[in-house]
Amino acid sequence: MIGLENPFFRVHERRAGAETLIGNRVLSNFSSYDYLGLNGHLEVQDAAKAAIERYGTSASASRLVAGERPIHRELERALAEVYRAEDCVVLVSGHATNVGVIGQLVGPKDLIVHDELIHNSIVVGAQLSGAQRRSFPHNDLDALEKLLIAQRRQYHRVLIVAEGLYSMDGDWPDLARLVDLKKRFGAWLMMDEAHSLGVLGKRGLGIWEETGIDPNEVDIWMGTLSKTLSGAGGYIAGSAALVEYIKTSVGAFVFSVGLSPPVAAASRKALEIMLREPERVERLHRNGRLFVETAKRHGLDTGTAAGTAIAPVILGESLKAAMLSNRLSERGFNVMPILHPAVPERLARLRFFITSEHTPEQIEEAARVTAEEIAGLAGTTEVLQNLAK
Numbered sequence: 592m593i594g595l596e597n598p599f600f601r602v603h604e605r606r607a608g609a610e611t612l613i614g615n616r617v618l619s620n621f622s623s624y625d626y627l628g629l630n631g632h633l634e635v636q637d638a639a640k641a642a643i644e645r646y647g648t649s650a651s652a653s654r655l656v657a658g659e660r661p662i663h664r665e666l667e668r669a670l671a672e673v674y675r676a677e678d679c680v681v682l683v684s685g686h687a688t689n690v691g692v693i694g695q696l697v698g699p700k701d702l703i704v705h706d707e708l709i710h711n712s713i714v715v716g717a718q719l720s721g722a723q724r725r726s727f728p729h730n731d732l733d734a735l736e737k738l739l740i741a742q743r744r745q746y747h748r749v750l751i752v753a754e755g756l757y758s759m760d761g762d763w764p765d766l767a768r769l770v771d772l773k774k775r776f777g778a779w780l781m782m783d784e785a786h787s788l789g790v791l792g793k794r795g796l797g798i799w800e801e802t803g804i805d806p807n808e809v810d811i812w813m814g815t816l817s818k819t820l821s822g823a824g825g826y827i828a829g830s831a832a833l834v835e836y837i838k839t840s841v842g843a844f845v846f847s848v849g850l851s852p853p854v855a856a857a858s859r860k861a862l863e864i865m866l867r868e869p870e871r872v873e874r875l876h877r878n879g880r881l882f883v884e885t886a887k888r889h890g891l892d893t894g895t896a897a898g899t900a901i902a903p904v905i906l907g908e909s910l911k912a913a914m915l916s917n918r919l920s921e922r923g924f925n926v927m928p929i930l931h932p933a934v935p936e937r938l939a940r941l942r943f944f945i946t947s948e949h950t951p952e953q954i955e956e957a958a959r960v961t962a963e964e965i966a967g968l969a970g971t972t973e974v975l976q977n978l979a980k
């Protein structure tokens with residue numbers, strides 16, 4: 592009604608890295624999770640091609656029956672090592688991993704407590720499980736403690752779920768405190784590392800490396816192949832018993848096809864490069880800090896972003912966020928808006944994904960042009976809102 596172009600489902604005509612081709616225009620891209628620039632890396636491509644030549648494009652069956660390929664275990668062993676864990680299992684989707692595993696691991700006599708900003712897949716998994724579900728305010732571990740004091744005794748098991756790096760705000764929880772709480776209350780702790788692998792810690796090993804906590808203190812490590820690891824799929828790392836349980840009882844593994852071999856090979860290679868080239872992680876850290884510092888210097892509200900790979904620019908109005916995304920697209924920057932109800936209206940925002948491959952100039956320009964366009968928009972949204980009534 593107000594003539595605003597839909598910012599969603601923009602079609603990218605080729606690999607979306609630090610730059611992307613939309614229509615016939617090349618834009619600076621701040622909307623992809625390719626944190627270390629490994630999607631399309633030549634070695635990653637070669638690994639995928641070799642896997643296609645050997646195995647074809649599909650596992651063609653569940654791994655239990657005829658879908659097991661050597662590359663599955665190779666990838667799982669490498670991922671288990673990241674968490675110093677006994678074992679690991681990969682599934683075909685990150686979302687389905689959370690839904691399937693949480694849905695199966697706890698039941699109606701149990702309690703799931705999670706950060707209010709937790710990913711949808713964890714909420715859906717909790718719903719499937721039939722467990723009671725309570726959330727605590729974002730990163731407020733005092734509130735979590737109070738909740739555990741009040742509720743712990745009523746339940747058989749308690750599962751605490753948090754993310755290693757929150758994908759809306761670019762901040763992370765106090766892992767030492769989470770470990771302390773889970774021990775004191777006899778709970779299980781599950782960490783979703785979707786956005787922290789490749790991003791947190793000197794070598795990109797995630798929140799445990801960043802915080803110096805022994806990874807064995809966490810019961811369930813979950814992550815995805817779709818971000819730093821240039822693939823698609825989810826994984827769980829932990830004890831051999833946990834992995835065995837998943838491999839024999841979680842429907843999303845047992846009754847679903849094995850991970851596509853070229854995807855497994857691509858992610859295996861991406862992980863190898865991540866570990867071999869920590870300078871990528873260092874560059875990402877520098878870029879993340881540069882974005883937040885520059886944005887703040889221009890008076891932008893980046894909320895609690897710590898300066899890693901994810902930074903919001905909070906605008907407080909969905910309409911403004913959508914308009915700004917369109918204006919930025921016209922100025923050569925692809926940045927997605929996050930609108931109500933994905934976040935409360937007062938927290939509507941643009942979300943910037945920073946990668947190791949952005950140049951400092953791209954980052955500084957993006958922050959500067961965003962500030963300029965916000966100033967240009969002042970007052971416009973009120974007029975449009977009145978027109979739309």
Ligand code: PMP
Nearest residue numbers: 684685686710758783785815817
């Ligand atoms: N967990 C978190 C925290 C996520 O952000 C996402 C997706 N962005 C997922 C799980 C699901 O992963 P995938 O997209 O690889 O299915």
